Amino acid sequence: MVEFESLLDSRSYFTLVLHSYAKKDSSPGAEQSDQVSVQGLYAEQISGTSFTTPRKLNQRSWLYRIKPSVTHEPFKPRSPSHKRLVSEFNQSNSFATPTQLRWRPLIIRPKMAFCMYCHFCTGGNELQMHLIYHYHDGRYAANKSMENCAYCNADGDFLIVPQKGRLWITTECGKLQVSPGEVVILPQGFRFDISLPDGPSLGYVGEIFGTHFQLPDLGPIGANGLAASRDFLVPTAWYEQGPRPGYTIVQKFGGELFTAAQDFSPFNVVSWHGNYVPYKYDLSKFCPFNTVLTDHADPSVNTVLTAPTEKPGVALLDLVIFPPRWLVAEHTFRPPYYHRNCMSEFMGLIYGSYEAKSEGFLPGGASLHSCMTPHGPDTKTFEATVAQGENAGPFRITDTMAFMFESCLIPRVCPWALESPYLDHNYYQCWIGLRSHFSHEETKCKTNELQDVDGAAAELEGSCA
Numbered sequence: 420m421v422e423f424e425s426l427l428d429s430r431s432y433f434t435l436v437l438h439s440y441a442k443k444d445s446s447p448g449a450e451q452s453d454q455v456s457v458q459g460l461y462a463e464q465i466s467g468t469s470f471t472t473p474r475k476l477n478q479r480s481w482l483y484r485i486k487p488s489v490t491h492e493p494f495k496p497r498s499p500s501h502k503r504l505v506s507e508f509n510q511s512n513s514f515a516t517p518t519q520l521r522w523r524p525l526i527i528r529p530k531m532a533f534c535m536y537c538h539f540c541t542g543g544n545e546l547q548m549h550l551i552y553h554y555h556d557g558r559y560a561a562n563k564s565m566e567n568c569a570y571c572n573a574d575g576d577f578l579i580v581p582q583k584g585r586l587w588i589t590t591e592c593g594k595l596q597v598s599p600g601e602v603v604i605l606p607q608g609f610r611f612d613i614s615l616p617d618g619p620s621l622g623y624v625g626e627i628f629g630t631h632f633q634l635p636d637l638g639p640i641g642a643n644g645l646a647a648s649r650d651f652l653v654p655t656a657w658y659e660q661g662p663r664p665g666y667t668i669v670q671k672f673g674g675e676l677f678t679a680a681q682d683f684s685p686f687n688v689v690s691w692h693g694n695y696v697p698y699k700y701d702l703s704k705f706c707p708f709n710t711v712l713t714d715h716a717d718p719s720v721n722t723v724l725t726a727p728t729e730k731p732g733v734a735l736l737d738l739v740i741f742p743p744r745w746l747v748a749e750h751t752f753r754p755p756y757y758h759r760n761c762m763s764e765f766m767g768l769i770y771g772s773y774e775a776k777s778e779g780f781l782p783g784g785a786s787l788h789s790c791m792t793p794h795g796p797d798t799k800t801f802e803a804t805v806a807q808g809e810n811a812g813p814f815r816i817t818d819t820m821a822f823m824f825e826s827c828l829i830p831r832v833c834p835w836a837l838e839s840p841y842l843d844h845n846y847y848q849c850w851i852g853l854r855s856h857f858s859h860e861e862t863k864c865k866t867n868e869l870q871d872v873d874g875a876a877a878e879l880e881g882s883c884a
């Protein structure tokens with residue numbers, strides 16, 4: 420593994436260029452693309468931003484490979500029955516709903532490989548945004564390693580959040596082992612395969628289009644805190660040689676799947692350098708921030724990565740986490756407040772329990788609170804907090820990792836997510852028991868007291884006159 424230092428610091432004008440060589444002396448020559456490349460390798464560039472994107476945001480890498488990616492049979496559409504599962508969402512095949520939605524954890528059906536059966540449960544629309552941005556998120560379930568095939572997402576970047584079972588991901592830049600508690604970014608265009616060393620694997624997938632993730636600015640926090648760039652890891656170069664008859668590239672392109680046959684492995688990159696590369700991050704390395712005296716900080720305080728839009732501070736997708744931490748706020752309602760948000764919130768739970776939900780939101784489960792949909796702690800959480808009284812001592816939230824994908828786009832929900840047996844039709848019930856704690860009598864009394872004080876003050880003034 421190589422450290423990803425400063426790669427994500429888009430503000431650094433001198434972005435450190437990473438390089439990795441799987442074989443001695445396979446480093447490129449003085450030029451990116453030598454006429455006779457070092458050790459007979461083909462030089463191939465992969466661009467994650469347009470050629471002319473300003474330098475501080477420009478992302479590209481040079482891959483030095485045994486055979487170039489272009490050496491394959493023509494792409495053919497995959498069978499229509501499978502296309503349905505990954506098609507982009509539009510007004511006719513998905514629904515916008517302001518209802519609070521929650522899904523139970525998925526149970527894995529037999530023989531599902533990651534690349535073929537992504538169970539996306541929500542889609543995005545572009546109505547409120549520049550056309551280039553789309554967004555959808557959901558969950559994956561797989562119990563079969565990919566064999567003799569690689570997946571390539573030509574549309575956008577995948578953010579994968581495993582919840583159960585490790586993922587062994589081979590990419591063109593090398594191998595990444597990603598465990599629950601870690602997240603991995605597979606940027607647009609990179610070919611990868613996923614095998615499942617622990618058997619069945621569950622988790623969440625977000626996909627962003629037209630932009631890439633970066634570290635959030637730290638503002639007044641200063642130069643340190645939240646996710647540190649040195650904790651993002653990229654793979655070291657790794658390659659396989661020799662014929663691979665019947666090898667298939669599965670390419671997601673415009674929301675549909677295509678396949679192309681080739682007779683060699685796409686993982687034939689002997690060395691690479693550049694700043695466009697798959698990477699992973701261990702969420703336990705995150706340095707959270709929080710309230711230290713009163714009031715509840717907005718969850719943005721613990722943003723791991725952000726995919727920005729052109730509007731300052733408005734994200735196409737923020738990855739926010741709720742990690743173990745101390746809650747110390749004095750006479751403050753500590754759980755998440757009741758709220759409605761112009762941003763849409765998709766949440767998942769990797770392990771433990773979530774501070775706003777006493778039951779029903781399980782590891783592997785998911786919830787969706789769309790733009791301006793009211794939500795907040797369930798009745799039990801509220802009542803337990805009130806019962807604790809105003810002066811609860813410091814309390815450590817432990818053994819938990821929840822996360823949120825927060826987006827300025829309004830998700831559209833696919834029919835199979837709304838008709839899913841995992842949908843919790845009783846979700847709304849968790850708030851129905853919230854009763855009024857307001858007492859008109861007490862208020863009246865307090866108002867009278869105030870009037871008395873006013874009266875006394877007037878008397879005092881009068882006596883002074």
Ligand SMILES: O=C(O)Cc1cc(O)ccc1O
Pocket residue numbers: 716717718754755756758764775794795823
């Ligand atoms: O809705 C949620 O549970 C996420 C959330 C947590 C929090 O502490 C404040 C706002 C918020 O949206």
Ligand SMILES: [Fe+2]
Pocket residue numbers: 758760764788794
């Ligand atoms: Fe929320």
